[in-house]
Amino acid sequence: DVKVTQSSRYLVKRTGEKVFLECVQDMDHENMFWYRQDPGLGLRLIYFSYDVKMKEKGDIPEGYSVSREKKERFSLILESASTNQTSMYLCASSWLSYEQYFGPGTRLTVT
C-alpha cells in the first residue's frame, strides 16, 4: 500500500514563527504536491515538485516555500507564519499523471 505521512496532525504556532511541514512517501513517486484546504474554497495547490530539487509554483505560493532534497520527502515552509495561513495542509504524491495519494493532513493554527 502506498503510504504518505505528514509530520504532525495538529500544529499551533505563533504569528511570525517559521513553520516546517514535512511529507514523506514510500512509493518512489516522482511528483509531490502541497495543498491547503479551506471551507468553501476547496483544495488549492501551493507548490508541487516533479523531481528532486525541482519545484513549481501552484496557484497560491505567496508566503510559502518548499524543499525537496530527497525523492521521498517534500517539505513546506512558512517563512513567517500569519493568521491567514491557518488551514488544513495536505500533501500528496503521484507517479506521473496517475492518481494522487494523500497524506492525513496537518491542521495548522496560527495565533
Added chain:
Amino acid sequence: KNEVEQSPQNLTAQEGEFITINCSYSVGISALHWLQQHPGGGIVSLFMLSSGKKKHGRLIATINIQEKHSSLHITASHPRDSAVYICAAGGGTSYGKLTFGQGTILTVHP
C-alpha cells in the same frame, strides 16, 4: 467561472437511495478523478477515468468527453457513504497537476 464545477454542493439522502453527483469541466483533460474525503479523514482516490465507465462495488463513475461531463453514482446508499466527494480534472502533462471542483457534501441518513 470555475474550470471544474460540481453539483449539487450539498446532498442529503435516505439510506438505500440512488445518488448522483455531477461534474462539468471546461479545461482539456487527460483524465477525470473522483476523490472521497470522510469527516476528519484524509482524501482517497476513488476513480481515474478518461472514457466510458468504471465500477467499484456500489460506486459507478461515467464520463462523456464530448460534453465535458462526468457523474458519480452511488447505488443503495448507506450512512457510511456520508463524505465529501471531489472531482478533479487532470491535465495532459506528466506532472500530474489536478484542477479541483468545490466538492459535494453528501449526508446519508439511516
